[in-house]
Amino acid sequence: MSAELKRAYEIGTEIGRGRFGTVYRCVSTETGEAFAVKSIEKALLSDDVDRECIEREAKIAQLAAAGNPHAVQVHAVYEDEAWLHVVMELCPGPDLFDRISRRGSPLSEAEAAAVMAPLMEAVAVCHRRGVAHRDIKPDNVLFDERGCLKLADFGSAECFGDGRPMRGLVGTPHYVAPEVVAGRDYDEKVDVWSAGVVLYVMLSGVPPFYGDTAVEIFEAVLRANLRFPTRNFRAVSPAAKDLLRRMLCKDVSRRFSADQVLGHPWITSGEGTRAAEEPT
Structure with missing residues (x-):
């Protein structure tokens, strides 16, 4: 995981897993507020198409969620050469x-x-x-x-x-x-x-x-x-x-x-x- 993400959030337990990444519970080191973070290790992506998909997902999620009270909010995106992390609103209840x-x-x-x-x-x-x-x-x-x-x-x-x-x-x-x-x-x-x-x-x-x-x-x-x-x-x-x-x-x-x-x-x-x- 990227050092910048670890400075901003304390990473907790895994709460989900998808096609491109793993979702963890995390807590802001500044406010103590709980969030979810989806972490994608770029080395595990099979090709440029997969990389494009995960980068597009983060951008579209931000566009769709901003000011949309019934969409999961994106709070921050951290990216470096090895990782992409999307910090999102935590929804802990059963779907x-x-x-x-x-x-x-x-x-x-x-x-x-x-x-x-x-x-x-x-x-x-x-x-x-x-x-x-x-x-x-x-x-x-x-x-x-x-x-x-x-x-x-x-x-x-x-x-x-x-x-x-x-x-x-x-x-x-x-x-x-x-x-x-x-x-x-x-x-x-x-x-x-x-x-x-x-x-x-x-x-x-x-x-x-x-x-x-x-x-x-x-x-x-x-x-x-x-x-x-x-x-x-x-x-x-x-x-x-x-x-x-x-x-x-x-x-x-x-x-x-x-x-x-x-x-x-x-x-x-x-x-x-x-x-x-x-x-x-």
């Missing part, structure tokens, strides 16, 4: 994936709405700044010590704008949008699709498109045959199902934007906090 898994049953609409509103606020800010996250899933939805939602891991993020489309199969099988799987150019609405899958999973406990292998999952995503099985959605309101249809819409031109999701009645009028009052 959304763990919360759903430990619960063993779907979230209520009130609970799901309390997650979806700040998640889409984070996504909307990113999109206004020309950043697409491209890997929204429960594992990347964290919570700080106060329980405030924080969108994390911008390792797959990309900048867009000026009519430039994005390309490349990026994301996680159950959550990736059909236009990504199809190999077509795509835009930032891939994040809305992924967030729609997160909402579906929260309300039902199962993914909308599934299979036994990645190939089978991708085939189901491409078909995009959205259904609401009675056994899983009996108590889910018409408003919630309407929002899901608009987020998980295969036609990108008709799919909601992040701002449109925030303006939907299920988010704005409290319909998401009540059970369905009529059959669908």
Whole structure:
């Protein structure tokens, strides 16, 4: 690790490990405040493409997070010839994936709405700044010590704008949008699709498109045959199902934007906090 980082922070235990680096808990030697630091040893990167990826991640994370209350904040970046360290806000609580898994049953609409509103606020800010996250899933939805939602891991993020489309199969099988799987150019609405899958999973406990292998999952995503099985959605309101249809819409031109999701009645009028009052 770089000497400059060690002067500024006391490095603690490992709390995570990813494709390019290891995450440690650390404490500021000046203030005593706790943070997380992602440390990447450049010698372990296989090629220039990997090096470019980790350098871009740090820059994009700073762009997306600054002033974005529901994105993990980047506090400092330290780099020398051997190391890249990104000091970030510490989010010690279980992530959304763990919360759903430990619960063993779907979230209520009130609970799901309390997650979806700040998640889409984070996504909307990113999109206004020309950043697409491209890997929204429960594992990347964290919570700080106060329980405030924080969108994390911008390792797959990309900048867009000026009519430039994005390309490349990026994301996680159950959550990736059909236009990504199809190999077509795509835009930032891939994040809305992924967030729609997160909402579906929260309300039902199962993914909308599934299979036994990645190939089978991708085939189901491409078909995009959205259904609401009675056994899983009996108590889910018409408003919630309407929002899901608009987020998980295969036609990108008709799919909601992040701002449109925030303006939907299920988010704005409290319909998401009540059970369905009529059959669908």
